[in-house]
């Protein structure tokens with residue numbers, strides 16, 4: 001086993017076979033647990049979490065994921081129960097397993113049934129000068145047996161190598177859904193009710209009446225069905241920073 005507080009690659013090997021290490025991360029115990037638990041508790045006590053806190057969390061999640069994707073990495077299972085809150089009320093993303101995802105939060109095109117490639121705009125009829133488009137084609141190869149894992153075919157490592165833009169767009173979708181859950185203060189029962197894969201329209205209800213329309217519009221754009229039209233994490237980082245600071249200023 002290798003124990004290190006730095007990057008596993010830069011540490012010298014401990015006991016065990018050369019080149020083989022167990023990879024994992026230890027975190028301090030955070031009393032408040034995950035954002036999902038904080039939402040559930042707030043709902044039980046019939047209170048609402050503050051909008052300033054929600055804007056800050058949206059910024060922190062987007063900013064963290066912008067850094068993660070700029071270094072070519074990903075999470076794969078972004079959702080409020082994988083986001084802890086520390087004692088300063090800051091988000092700490094956990095559970096970087098990268099071997100499974102929750103159907104409710106997984107981008108529809110990331111369900112293993114699609115391949116992606118970048119095509120020149122002349123092929124798609126898009127205006128000249130626009131960024132090349134990601135084109136998704138139905139995967140026709142054999143799918144591995146279910147074995148209880150989801151998605152059945154994990155495209156994340158593939159897109160990590162071959163199409164980082166598609167990887168980021170898929171995770172932006174998961175963050176959009178997470179923000180929907182946070183803004184709505186939705187209990188986590190839907191996670192288990194939602195069944196598999198098909199993109200279900202997510203509706204804004206009275207649960208998010210107090211949330212500014214611009215915030216809901218941004219989260220909805222993250223959940224857009226066309227991955228080409230979703231914002232990037234960097235755009236999210238900028239947007240949520242402005243909203244958070246503006247909102248904080250207004251409430252002082």
Ligand SMILES: Nc1ncnc2c1ncn2[C@@H]1O[C@H](COP(=O)(O)OP(=O)(O)OP(=O)(O)O)[C@@H](O)[C@H]1O
Pocket residue numbers: 027028029030031032033034037077081082084094095
């Ligand atoms: N360091 C921690 N401090 C406090 N609570 C934690 C901590 N780590 C995990 N938890 C709690 O345990 C839950 C599950 O943790 P984790 O996501 O690592 O396990 P998991 O089995 O992979 O869950 P899932 O498959 O649902 O994502 C979290 O949602 C959180 O409530």
Ligand SMILES: [Mg+2]
Pocket residue numbers: 081082095
């Ligand atoms: Mg988890």
